[in-house]
Amino acid sequence: MKNILITGGAGFIGSHVIRLFVTKYPQYKIVNLDALTYAGNLENLKDIDHLPNYFFEKVNILDAPAIEQVFDKHQITDVIHLAAESHVDRSIVSPLDFVYTNIIGTVNLLNVARTKWKDDYSKHLFYHISTDEVYGALGAEGLFTETTPYHPNSPYSASKASSDHFVRAYAETYHMKTVVSNCSNNYGPFHFPEKLIPLFINNIITKKPLPVYGDGLYTRDWLFVKDHALAIDLIFHEGIADETYNIGGFNEWRNIDLIKLLCTLMDEKLGRAKGESVQLITYVKDRPGHDRRYAIDASKINKELGWKPTVTFEQGLSETIDWFLQNTEWLDNITSGAYEKYYDSMYSNRV
Ligand code: NAD
Ligand code: DAU
Numbered sequence: 001m002k003n004i005l006i007t008g009g010a011g012f013i014g015s016h017v018i019r020l021f022v023t024k025y026p027q028y029k030i031v032n033l034d035a036l037t038y039a040g041n042l043e044n045l046k047d048i049d050h051l052p053n054y055f056f057e058k059v060n061i062l063d064a065p066a067i068e069q070v071f072d073k074h075q076i077t078d079v080i081h082l083a084a085e086s087h088v089d090r091s092i093v094s095p096l097d098f099v100y101t102n103i104i105g106t107v108n109l110l111n112v113a114r115t116k117w118k119d120d121y122s123k124h125l126f127y128h129i130s131t132d133e134v135y136g137a138l139g140a141e142g143l144f145t146e147t148t149p150y151h152p153n154s155p156y157s158a159s160k161a162s163s164d165h166f167v168r169a170y171a172e173t174y175h176m177k178t179v180v181s182n183c184s185n186n187y188g189p190f191h192f193p194e195k196l197i198p199l200f201i202n203n204i205i206t207k208k209p210l211p212v213y214g215d216g217l218y219t220r221d222w223l224f225v226k227d228h229a230l231a232i233d234l235i236f237h238e239g240i241a242d243e244t245y246n247i248g249g250f251n252e253w254r255n256i257d258l259i260k261l262l263c264t265l266m267d268e269k270l271g272r273a274k275g276e277s278v279q280l281i282t283y284v285k286d287r288p289g290h291d292r293r294y295a296i297d298a299s300k301i302n303k304e305l306g307w308k309p310t311v312t313f314e315q316g317l318s319e320t321i322d323w324f325l326q327n328t329e330w331l332d333n334i335t336s337g338a339y340e341k342y343y344d345s346m347y348s349n350r351v
Helices: 012-024 064-074 088-093 095-116 155-174 196-205 225-238 255-270 299-305 313-326 328-335 338-347
Strands: 003-007 029-034 054-058 078-081 125-131 178-183 185-187 210-213 219-224 244-247 252-254 281-284
Touching: 003 012, 003 064, 012 029, 012 225, 029 064, 064 095, 078 095, 078 225, 088 095, 088 155, 095 125, 095 155, 125 155, 125 225, 155 178, 178 225, 185 225, 185 313, 196 210, 196 255, 196 313, 196 328, 210 255, 219 225, 219 255, 219 313, 225 244, 225 299, 244 299, 252 255, 255 281, 255 313, 313 328, 328 338
Parallel strands: 003 029, 003 078, 029 054, 078 125, 125 178, 178 244, 185 219, 210 281
Antiparallel strands: 219 252
């Protein structure tokens, strides 16, 4: 019997992890702790929120006493920590928000877990979800492995790197049982439309310009979000304590090639003329400190835990586009109001 606290469960990846755990493990109690920031949306969980093993607590991870109450109320045995400020562009505008949530919030959670589990740390796991961005940028060659030195370049990645270090420090200093995984770029249903793929899907639907940063030759390694959730499940149950696992799909795309593929697929699905959406591509001012290339070597999780992606990029992208086309209400609810202000302030001075 486990009572698992999953933080950030109302966000993009967190909602997929919650759905997987709540449905796959009816014997576990799954507690979703989320502050419901702009990125948190309980609509993401409306298909499973009636299930008897699912609980929601609206709590900010900056509020240590409230976290303690949640631990007591639900007798939390394990943590899977996803809550974070996650968008690089926002971190360039407001770095402190990232320091507070990603660093101080993580330390708050670690402190509560340290106090509540002190009788026997070996019975409890603190699983920290991190990113490949902590490793910095790659040149044309090479892959990030678990031993690549940390070299974060954005306020976002610096805050995530710091939180990873705190998790390791708590394992070393207090002998808490921890595990960290560093994943590449996710995409899929419920992805917030500030990130490349959902933003561009939305702009193609509404025939808005597609703002490509810089020369468009930046490279990312894309993984379908449900495959990330499956990797998290495996690491949570079978990962070795105090280890790190890199997660990625060996699926590198230059932004411009991915954008052209997206345009082609969407023209087909929307019944538009071939080549119509590509006309929307607009090169804009680059992101400051833009990392040139990320690529994950996922051989450790593959060899040691037997994980590999279950879908090809073409399948995952097609499923993602279909989901967005079938869930226009979800998209409309997000892209009205505050989102419009964000979009105007982020992109008006870029052209
Ligand atoms: P997201 O922005 O979609 O969701 C973040 C969630 O955290 C939201 O529900 C938000 O309400 C919640 N949250 C934010 N600040 C909080 C606070 N102070 N207290 C409580 N809850 C708070 O993020 P995501 O893309 O789902 O990423 C989830 C995690 O995975 C993050 O830790 C991120 O660094 C990591 N990650 C993301 C990717 C990716 O491609 N999206 C890849 C690798 C790792
Ligand atoms: O690598 C994992 C990381 O992937 C996660 O840790 C982050 O939480 C997640 O946001 C993502 O970071 P990126 O910066 O790689 O993702 P984003 O979708 O913002 O951008 C992907 C690429 O597309 C990047 O090279 C910047 C570019 N881009 C992005 C936007 C939003 C554009 O060219 N135009 C845009 O409008």
